[in-house]
Amino acid sequence: MYFRLYAALATLCIVLYAAFTSDVMPLPQVRSADLITSVSLTVCGDGISGGGGTEVCDDGFGFNVGGYGSSTGERKCNADCLSFGPYCGDGILQVRYAEACDDGNNTSGDLCTAQCIAEIPAAPPPFPTVGTVPAGGGPTGAISGDLVTKVVLRGKAYPNSDVNLLLDGQTLGKVRADANADFFFTSSAITPGTATFGFWATDSTGVKSITTTVIFDVVQSAVTTVANVFIPPTVKVSQTQVPPGEPLTISGETVPGAAITSDIAGSKSKNALSATAAENGTWALQVDTNSLEQGFNTVKAFFQTSPDSKSGYGKAVSVYIGTESISSVVSADVNNDGKVNLVDFSIFLLEWGGTNIRFDFNQDGAVSLADFSIMLFNWTG
Numbered sequence: 368m369y370f371r372l373y374a375a376l377a378t379l380c381i382v383l384y385a386a387f388t389s390d391v392m393p394l395p396q397v398r399s400a401d402l403i404t405s406v407s408l409t410v411c412g413d414g415i416s417g418g419g420g421t422e423v424c425d426d427g428f429g430f431n432v433g434g435y436g437s438s439t440g441e442r443k444c445n446a447d448c449l450s451f452g453p454y455c456g457d458g459i460l461q462v463r464y465a466e467a468c469d470d471g472n473n474t475s476g477d478l479c480t481a482q483c484i485a486e487i488p489a490a491p492p493p494f495p496t497v498g499t500v501p502a503g504g505g506p507t508g509a510i511s512g513d514l515v516t517k518v519v520l521r522g523k524a525y526p527n528s529d530v531n532l533l534l535d536g537q538t539l540g541k542v543r544a545d546a547n548a549d550f551f552f553t554s555s556a557i558t559p560g561t562a563t564f565g566f567w568a569t570d571s572t573g574v575k576s577i578t579t580t581v582i583f584d585v586v587q588s589a590v591t592t593v594a595n596v597f598i599p600p601t602v603k604v605s606q607t608q609v610p611p612g613e614p615l616t617i618s619g620e621t622v623p624g625a626a627i628t629s630d631i632a633g634s635k636s637k638n639a640l641s642a643t644a645a646e647n648g649t650w651a652l653q654v655d656t657n658s659l660e661q662g663f664n665t666v667k668a669f670f671q672t673s674p675d676s677k678s679g680y681g682k683a684v685s686v687y688i689g690t691e692s693i694s695s696v697v698s699a700d701v702n703n704d705g706k707v708n709l710v711d712f713s714i715f716l717l718e719w720g721g722t723n724i725r726f727d728f729n730q731d732g733a734v735s736l737a738d739f740s741i742m743l744f745n746w747t748g
Contacts, residue, residue, distance in 0.1 A: 405597060405676045408583055411448035411517075411590030421521065421594045422448040428589070435464045438473045438481065447517075447590055455483040516559050516587050520552040522596030523678075524568040524576075525620045526648040530598070533565030533578070544568070548622040548648060559587035566598055570620035570648075574601040577682045599681030600627060600650070600668045607724050608687045609656050615686065617666055618651040620644075621678075625670040627652075630680075633660030633688075634703070644670070661689045662696070663725050685725040694730050699745040701726065707745045715742060 407421065414427035424444035425431065436442035436454030443452045453461045458471035461483075468479035475481050524530045524544045532539040532552060544550040562585050567578040576598050585591050600621035609615045617629055617640075627642040627650045638658060644650040666684050671677035687693050701711045718726040718734045726734045728741040 405595040405678070406581060407594045409448075409592045409594075410586045411446075411592065412586070412588070416444075416448065421519070421592045423450055424448060435461065440473075446515075448592075455481075515555050515590075516557065516585065517553065517555045517590045518557045518562075518585055519590060519592040520564065520596060521592070521594045522550055522566065522598065523548045523622045523672075524550055524566070524598040525570045525601070526623060528568045528570060530566055530568045533563075533567075535563050536565070539564075546623075557585050559585050561585075564593075564596075566596055568598055570601045572601075572603070572620070574603055574619065575682075576601055579679070595676060597670070597676075597678035599678040600644075600670050602629070602666055602668050602681055602684050604666060604684055604686045606686070608689070608693055610690050611659075611661060611688055612657050615654040615656050615659075616651060617654060617668075618649065619668065619681075620648045621650060621668075621670045622672060623648045625672050627668055627670055629666060629668040631659060631664050631666050633662055633664045636660045656688055659688050663687055665725070682721070683723070685723045687724065693724060697725065697728055697730070699728060699742040706747045707742060708748050712742065715739070 409415075409417070409422050409425075411422065411425060412428040412431060414425055414430075416422045416425040424442075425448050426444040431444045431446050431448060433445035433452035434443045435452060439454060439456040442454035442457075444450075445452055451457070453459065453464065455461070455464075455466060455469060456471060456473045458469055460466055460469050466483040467485040469483050470477060470479040473481040475486070478486050480486055520532075522530075526544065526546050526548050528544045528548075529541045530544055530550045530552075531541045534557070539554075540552075542550050542552045561582065563580060563582045565578045565580050567576050569575045579596065579598050581593060581596060583591070583593060601619040603618055605616035605618075617631075619627075621627060621644050623644055623646050625644045627644060629640045629642070629652055631638045631640070631654070636659075640652050640654065642650045642652050664686050666686060667680045667682070669678045669680050687696070689696075699707045699711060701714050704710070715726055715734075715738075721734050722732060723734060724730070726738060728738040731737065
């Protein structure tokens with residue numbers, strides 16, 4: 368008995384400390400493999416190009432110098448791995464590199480040889496500002512002795528939403544997603560080594576997403592690119608309690624045109640419903656509640672844009688199917704094992720600061736210290 372009381376009081380101290388030092392109790396960190404199914408990572412300088420289309424080229428560490436190439440096969444990758452330097456065959460007259468012509472290929476017999484030499488006499492062009500390098504100056508293809516350490520992050524959130532960025536749990540800044548829900552962030556001020564980046568956004572109705580977390584190594588003197596960072600769909604329900612037979616609407620926001628899968632799970636059954644997001648990213652489902660299990664059901668969703676690109680599940684919401692008062696059926700024994708102990712407490716913590724009615728024991732609209740006090744009162748150990 369004394370042990371249970373001591374454990375409960377110790378736990379209360381931890382919760383009180385977290386409540387007074389943070390607006391919302393921090394959730395456990397989740398590695399990217401647990402949450403994101405489509406994230407890809409590339410390192411500019413490792414000699415491997417690709418990574419979900421985030422790199423155009425990669426000649427390897429120390430070789431991405433962006434110098435002139437005498438043909439398409441000899442072109443040089445630029446330092447960001449996103450483009451090539453000037454070359455014979457790029458369709459741009461590179462006077463600086465003694466090209467007399469450039470018809471966009473390396474084939475002779477079409478008035479311009481494979482080496483960009485004119486096959487018929489032609490008056491030399493005036494010294495121009497055409498080409499990739501302005502006349503009178505510009506890069507020479509030499510690489511700096513101090514290569515920049517750079518991080519590039521690409522992903523999808525909600526159309527025209529602000530994506531909040533965290534680095535190792537601290538606010539890093541925010542970027543704006545465009546009308547297609549795409550966001551892009553780059554920084555050369557990230558210290559090399561293992562870094563934990565977090566991403567969250569709020570949709571146009573004020574519903575906040577979960578925090579999507581990605582952990583990876585920032586490579587020194589290279590461009591580390593992480594693509595397909597997907598913030599899952601937001602989810603809300605038209606009612607938190609619905610009598611059997613009455614309609615229920617599930618809705619939210621995500622990437623425009625994405626396929627939505629919404630899972631509705633009770634204690635013994637599970638249903639999966641599908642929808643397609645509109646051009647503005649909104650989506651909605653009408654549910655026949657006769658098909659749902661009576662009692663508490665959780666609703667969550669993920670989006671998919673292709674067979675290989677999909678998000679993880681977003682924040683779950685709860686809906687009660689039945690006519691009884693919710694307060695009469697809500698129990699601190701959240702896993703229904705007949706005990707109120709650390710297992711229930713661990714599940715309860717995941718909903719801290721939210722509005723999930725299954726964990727809002729006093730039904731005041733928020734999962735907070737008042738609900739934790741109710742759990743302590745019913746503590747069995």
